[in-house]
Amino acid sequence: MQEHTQLSQKQINDELLRDILTVPKWWLPAVVGLGILVATGLGAFSYMVYHGVGVTGLNRPVFWGFFIANFVFWIGISHAGIMISAILRLTQAEWRRPVTRAAEVMTVFSLIAALHTPLFHVGRPWRVLYWIFPYDFDRGIWPNIRSPFVWDPSAVGTYLIASSLFVFVCLLPDIAILRDRAKGLFVKRIYAFLCLGFRGTPRQWRLQTVAGILLSALVLPVFVSVHSIVSWDFAVLIGVEGWHSTIFAPYFIIGAIHSGVSAVAMLMALAVWLYKLDNYIKPDHFDAIARLLIVVATTWFFFFFLEWVYALYTLDSPEIALRELQAFQWPYGPLFAIFVILSFVIPVPIWLFKRFRRSAKIMFWTTILVNIGMWLERFLIIIPGLVRRTHMTFDWGTYHPSLVEILIVVETFAFVALGMLLFAKVLPLIPLFDVKEGMVFRHLIKVGRKTVPASIREGLPHHYYEKKH
């Protein structure tokens, strides 16, 4: 049972803002290291722009490779934000409070990492605006709205705008605290500007709350749309047997939630270790997110199973050949086994035990495994899907990623990590006001002989609010 600690407002402020106002020892080396990785990736990208897409391992018939697999992965990670801050907020899951911001910030950075991909991916990156920007420029040609590719940037862009706004709205009260506590005049000015004059008046609080709820409700359609559209990039192609499947949209969405929520659990463990936030992120939170993960992972596994059943049910020889390639042939067979083991077989039985669920260490490693597995899942959908043995036997090929591709993929990971670190340096990664609100709602009630913590649900008893006025 949760040990109940009431932290004072001052203690919350002190502890959560500690790492912003001071610099931890590991911070600078970490930032420099990640910065070097990002710079190397950008160097590799420049090299690719200068010499052409020939420097990748792509060929005919494997026209898409690491970049697209990585794109799908980051879009998947970004589903964490919407799951935690919208779904859990609307279903009033109390445990979400300390993790909402980290999830949302990770969403923003992983969406930006995903938005790198159109640039990396195309043959002529200097013309990429003709694709991603819905405008005819001086050419008189609007983008082709029949192409799922046109909806990718618009869905991702919508999600990015909504997430950034959400992060910002939720930050306002915390920036106001930072403004009050910042030492230097210049820094104070910046925070004062950023908090838009938030002083904590009742009207401001009301507006802030309404904006938060509105944004989390409005972003809900994106929950379905973003990854559906990403899946249509594949499902639309009638010539690629392994991709041309109607189950792709829900399968991709649930896979995205699986890897996204896992990433949030990983972040929680990191926050506990790096920022010593064990007063806020407790075994209870790990317990709750692991329970959610069991449900998500099992649903995902069901869809994964269905995808295979649908494919084999056709008894279509190319489809069966593709499945054989995916699961049994070198090098995809071993990768396939690793993927299934890492993303389901190992973590889910571990999460079934309460002892393991409540351990930050075990949650960290299992969720890392899930995300390695989920990266492999995207790889195994995309590459064998194209390497398949088609009817046109003259064009059987294979794919080996080049160093340039690997460096650029590493860059996206370093970019997200660096972004999170820099964010945590200037703004609190745990929402102060949300935690305090949770403290206010939390009460101890007596059930028989036991005293258990309970939460008043926000917004439910309507008359409760009316009485106060």
Added chain:
Amino acid sequence: MADSQDRKWGMVVDIDRCTGCNGCVVACQSENNIPNNLEEHFNQRRAIQWIRIERYWEGEYPNVKARFIPVMCQQCGNAPCEPVCPVYATYHNEEGLNVQVYNRCIGTRFCANGCPYHVRFFNFWEPEWPESLKNQLNPDVTVRSRGIMEKCSFCVQRIRRSTREGERDEVQVEDGDRALSPACVNACPTTALTFGDFNNDSSQVSMMKEEAMANRGKKEGRGYRLLDNLGTEANVIYLKKVDNSAGAVHGH
């Protein structure tokens, strides 16, 4: 000849006549400014051949037969590559051609993944020619830069030029005219390839198509389309090989 709006270009490929000489491939390379495919390009699987001769071995030794299928863009009536291009670099023109607009192409390679025939080619590198070959580049055809997609156009430049010159000189350009036909058709020594207007009932291709498709599925019918089950409505009709020795093989 019918009005240009009513034309629908198509090709009939008689497998029985194809000897696999690769004359069409060479003709296409030089007509369409396709860069020289070096050995390394083949090893990288990045060679560009708008038309290729697929060679298959059939049967077990000693009764082995070489089979050849020339494969070029099938100019699908319902092309999988067209709807997926975000910038309209590939679209269906009014003459039934699946055209590729190089200026618009940004190189997402979506179309190439979608093509079940694998006849779309990406310029992974900047194309290069030896100095001695630069003067033989066809001025009617764009030299494609790197980073864009290209494919067989049924030599649209020849169709355009012959139509234009026909209008200017007030001459009727007949189907099967060498000026109109694609380079591969002109180069084929065994006339395995026939090009023309499917909408012109009196053209040779229409008659061949009609005959081929009328008996489709029957024993005497020879016509088929590649991967017809995908519903691409290809405008290239293939005629099956007539195998006189088929009975003999079975006799063994």
